[in-house]
Amino acid sequence: MSNLITLATCNLNQWALDFEGNRDRILESIKIAKDKGARLRVGPELEITGYGCLDHFLENDVNLHSWEMYAQIIRKPETHGILLDIGMPVVHKNVRYNCRLLSLDGQILFIRPKIWLANDGNYREMRFFTPWMKTGVVEHFVLPPVIQKVTKQQSVPFGDAVIHTLDTCIGTETCEELFTPQSPHIAMSLDGVEIITNSSGSHHELRKLNKRLDLIASATSRCGGVYLYSNQRGCDGDRLYYDGCALIAVNGKVVARGSQFSLKDVEVVTATVDLEEVRSYRASVVSRGLQASLTETRFERIHVPVELAPLSLRFDMKIAPTKINEPFYHTPEEEIALGPACWLWDYVRRCNGSGFFLALSGGIDSCATATITYSMCRIVFKEIQEGNEQVLKDARKVARSAEDWTPSSPEEICNKLLHTSFMGTENSSKETQSRSAELSKRIGSYHVDFKMDKIVASVVSVFEVATGKKPIFKIFGGSQIENLALQNIQARLRMVLAYLFAQLLPWVRGIPNTGGLLVLGSANVDECLRGYLTKYDCSSADINPIGGISKTDLKRFIAYASKEFNMPVLEDFLNATPTAELEPITKDYVQSDEIDMGMTYEELSKFGYLRKVEKCGPYSMFLKLLHEWTPKLSPSQVAEKVKKFFFFYAINRHKQTVLTPSYHAEQYSPDDNRFDLRPFLINPRFPWAARKIDEVVAQCEGKSTGDLNIMSID
Incomplete structure (x- = not known):
């Protein structure tokens, strides 16, 4: 005998503090779910406020406005006839909780606070909320007057309980609770809960989705049951991009799944499931039955006298x-093409921007940034072709175009939104200038090409007049400090010119009603980590789509894009030697990034991962790499590289406090001092750790410790 029920979960592109916009997207998702015959609708974590409000959650206004929006949602007759699971903050007995509110026909059934909070990496939930640590406890919550007038209820249950209808049992968990060792769904399933919802604010990282899907499949495979996963989508106003991928799983198998990257503000995923399959699956596992019969965790059941799977559907x-629905995963190259592109679109349309400015140097980093922006234009064009009216409306607004403008190609969009410039000096090569022009022509950006030698010379001349000393490059006999200063002045002047051009290029083009362009940064995660950038140059922009992506992954992305986007010009960038082009080029010398840094980009990625993700200091990092890199490198060579990395990481740590907000794509990203909580004044030689490293090297190479000195780096 079948017991069929249609369920709905969704991806919503919510925005922090956009109360009315968030409300409208919730209402639209409810309408779509009802139109598809769903009896239960689940939304993302904190969907009324937006997940990323951060310290705004500490403001009482946020709580007030959340209740006001919630009242407007449940009072509407079109939201009745379906069980709703909606997320917002709730203050109970003067304590702030991250909650799920379950309602039916305009009546609040139950409020379930989050038990396990996300409080590491990018998350600081315990700064804003308190976890509900009273397992199995349910209290009375007195509703605010604004809600009492709507629901005619004075109080509702609040705590760790489940919903029991006439034909099934429903429990909820929230985001982090899926990732904890002792997830609530385990106890719920053993106590007879058949449908479990998970409302999430889970951000995108390269190669991360499989972990999320594996956990959901594993949960329902071991415990049996139906699992509804809902997620935030889009840029919520910060560095993170929430990648959606709402799904429904039954007994370890995914039966419905939403898109991972999309410009659709509302996407509803539905599936019709047979509850009898859950019951049969669970009953067939003897050990599960024994554990269920012995479990001491008994959830209070909030009884709701309705059928979610009415008898009429059985026939x-x-x-x-x-x-x-078989699992599908994007490759990392595809994720780079899609994730940062969607993030850029959300950012520019929501900040009322009129496009982007990018200093296009002819190197692979700015090339990748330009290609990601072009990918954004491809996605926008595709959505417009598919009839997405919201995207077309936003495109007209961002481009400051007429209301009847409809783009005919991604290149036409790119021409209106992306402005590029090659800021050359006498140290620039014709090859980089040519590559920049060819790439701009291919993607359609509005391109400006100029030389800035006179400006550089003028600044150096001011210094010479003031001090009577003229710095010269090292290759011509100057000192290292002169050489560095001459490089840095070129880099910093590019930043000044970038902002000048970003403000005035729309005016030059006659684009009306614009306040300027967003300046795009193009420093990759490895260079940020190593500090191989000039403070207030490429580290200074408005946003940076590649600041959390490694050089290795960027190269793979460019190779992918050259074929996928039909852009052969990208092969020239791949084959070029990475160089800052800040020193003179001679017959015998061309500046090289990896030689300057003293380490390869692949080594930098490894250092970054071990430092942040595996929490390694110099000594433990050396021990790990000693086993991994020998015999390719000798113990002393491994030691030298580790010491060199930590030296430059330490002396350049101050640069990371002013890094441009970047798309978060890697766990080991240095980000800024809000999310990488390490001091920026550190002894760069780590003397005790260095001594211990030297002792291990001596043992490995049969030398006495007196023969080895702590490496000195000038």
Whole structure:
């Protein structure tokens, strides 16, 4: 006998503090879910406020406005006839909780606070909320007057409980609770809960999605049951991009899944499931039955006298259980093409921007930034072709175009939104200038090409007049400090010119009603970590789409894009030697990034991962790499590289406090001092750790410790 029920979960592009916009997207998702015949609708974590409000959660206004929006949602007759699971902050007995509110027909059934909070990496939930640590406890919550007038209820249950309808049992967990060792869904399933919802604010990282899907499949495979996963989508106003991928799983198999990257503000995923399959699956596992019969965790049941799977559906031949949906994963190259592109679009449309400015140097980093922006234009064009009216409306607004303008190609969009410039000096090569021009022509950006030698010479001349001393490059006999100063002045002048051109290029083009362009940064995660950038140059922009992506992954992305986007010009960037072009080029010398840094980009990625993700200091990092890199490198060579990395990481740590906000794509990103909580004044030689490293090297190479000195770096 079948017991069919249609369920709905969703991806919503919510925005922090956009109360009315968030409300409207919630209402639209409810309408779509009802139109598809769903009896239960689940939304993302903190969907009324937006997940990324951060310290705004500490403001009482946020709580007030959340209740006001919630009242407007549940009072509408079109939101009745479906069980709603909606997220918002709730203050109970003067304590702030991250909560799920379950309602039906305008009545609040139950409020479930989050038990396990995300409080590491990018998350600081315990700064804003308190976890509900009273397992199995339910209290009375007195509703605010604004809600009492709508629901005619004075109080509702609040705590660790589940919903029990006439035909099934429903429990909720929130985001982090799926990732904890002792997830609530385990106890819920053993206590007979058949449908579990998870409302999430889970951000995108390269190669991360499989972990999320594996956890959901594992949860329902071991415990049996139906699992509804909902997620935030888009740029919520910060560095993170929430990548959606709402899904429904039954007994370890995914039956419905939403898109991972999309410009759709509202996406509803539905599936019809047979509850009898859950019951049969669980009953067939003897050990599960024994554990369920012995479990001491008994959840209080909030009884709701309705059927979610009415008898009439059992004999409707037009309705059948949704078939299995095989998992699909984007490659890292595809993720780079899609994630940062969607993030850029959300950012520019929501900040009322009129496009972007990018200093296009002819190197692979700025090339990748330009290509990601072009990918954004491709995605926008595709959505417009598919009839997405919101994207077309936003495109007209950002481009400051007429209301009847409809783009005919991604290149036309790119021409209106992306402004590029090659800021050359006498140290620049014709090859980089040519590559920049060719790339701009291919993607359609509005390009300006100029030389800035006179400006550089003028600044150096001011110094010479003031001091009577003229710095010269090292290759011509100057000192290292002169050489560095001459490089840095070129880099910093590019930043000044970038902002000048970003403000005035729309005016030059006659684009009306614009306040200027967003300046795009193009420093990759490895260079940020090593500090191989000039403070207040490429580290200074408005946003940076590649600041959390490694050089290795960027190269793979460019190779992918050259074929996928039909852009052969990208091969020239791949084959070029990475160089800052800040020193004179001679017959015998061309500046090289990896030679300057004293380490390869692949080594930098490894250092970054071990430092932040595996929490390694110099000594433990050396021990790990000693086993991994020998015999390719000798113990002393491994030691030298580790010491060199930590030296430059330490002396350049101050640069990371002013890094441009970057798309977060890697766990080991240095980010800024809000998310990488390490001091920026550090002894760069780590003397005790260096001594211990030297002792291990001596043992490995049969030398006495007196023969080895702590490496000195000038």
